[in-house]
Amino acid sequence: MSAALTEILSLTAPVPEATPSSLSADGADPAIEGAQQNKNTVTLGLDPAFMRVAARAAKLNSVLKSAAAMFTTAQGALRAYGKAKRDDYNSRWLRDVTTVNIPYYARVPKDPSSATPGRQLRYVQVICASRYSVIKDTVLKMEKELGDAFQKLFVKDEQQILKPGTEGLVKQILKEVGVPEERIAPTMSVLFDTDVSVSAHANYESEHKKLPEKTRLILDKVVVRQQPGLKFIDQ
Numbered sequence: 001m002s003a004a005l006t007e008i009l010s011l012t013a014p015v016p017e018a019t020p021s022s023l024s025a026d027g028a029d030p031a032i033e034g035a036q037q038n039k040n041t042v043t044l045g046l047d048p049a050f051m052r053v054a055a056r057a058a059k060l061n062s063v064l065k066s067a068a069a070m071f072t073t074a075q076g077a078l079r080a081y082g083k084a085k086r087d088d089y090n091s092r093w094l095r096d097v098t099t100v101n102i103p104y105y106a107r108v109p110k111d112p113s114s115a116t117p118g119r120q121l122r123y124v125q126v127i128c129a130s131r132y133s134v135i136k137d138t139v140l141k142m143e144k145e146l147g148d149a150f151q152k153l154f155v156k157d158e159q160q161i162l163k164p165g166t167e168g169l170v171k172q173i174l175k176e177v178g179v180p181e182e183r184i185a186p187t188m189s190v191l192f193d194t195d196v197s198v199s200a201h202a203n204y205e206s207e208h209k210k211l212p213e214k215t216r217l218i219l220d221k222v223v224v225r226q227q228p229g230l231k232f233i234d235q
Contacts, residue, residue, distance in 0.1 A: 078102065079228045082126025096206065099127045101233065125231040132200035135222040139198050142218070152207040153219075155199045160192040 034045015086100045101123040110118040134154070143150050150156075169190070200223055201207065208216060 075230060078124055078126060078230055082124075083128055083228055086126065086128055098129060099125060101125050123233040125233055127229040127231065129226065129229065130200070130202055130205060131226040132204060133224050133226065134198050134200055136196070136198045138222040139219075140196065142215075146211075146215070149207065149211060151201075153201055153204055155201055157197045157199075159195045159197075161195050163190075163193050166190070 029047075031044040031047040031050070036043050036045075082100050082102055085102075086097060089100070090096060102125075103121055103123055105116070105119040106122045107118065108120045114120075139154060140156075143156075146153065204223070205225075208219065211219070
């Protein structure tokens with residue numbers, strides 16, 4: 001059992017031997033005998049053999065909710081710290097690393113042969129993957145303004161999608177023999193819609209730094225990097 005789980009369990013009342021229910025001398029079941037029904041819901045009577053289990057589960061639920069809220073706060077701090085240090089490291093040493101390990105000491109059983117008895121160096125890994133959410137329409141409006149930089153920042157993909165309800169027209173065209181060249185393009189425009197997708201290039205971050213400040217500020221509002229991932233490393 002982990003130390004964290006042991007600590008959580010220590011906050012709850014001990015659980016007695018599990019039994020289906022406590023029966024009275026006459027064999028009556030208090031949960032059933034004391035039950036009250038309200039429409040389609042039954043509230044059972046107090047069962048001495050099980051009510052402490054229910055109380056413990058409720059306490060655990062409360063402790064877990066509190067722990068989850070505290071972890072959310074710590075998670076935000078870890079992400080912010082890791083990303084900031086990763087950015088500082090890349091800037092200082094002209095690197096392009098995506099991941100940093102944040103060291104800390106964890107309490108462990110004392111081992112006289114250890115260089116650090118009673119504690120062990122561990123790490124929280126902060127992974128700043130190059131994944132972005134892109135507001136497509138705004139980015140496409142900036143394509144001309146960005147010029148050659150657009151292709152270095154983004155990957156643009158266009159697909160022709162058959163418009164709904166055009167099956168009859170397709171059959172008619174297939175029956176025709178020798179469609180004039182000048183009619184091919186107009187026909188395609190009638191049959192198909194163009195679907196455009198835009199995603200950030202793998203080198204987006206490095207290319208972003210080369211842009212004018214005004215352009216960077218605009219892109220920062222429509223191209224948002226995903227939150228860094230966290231991994232807890234024991235060794």
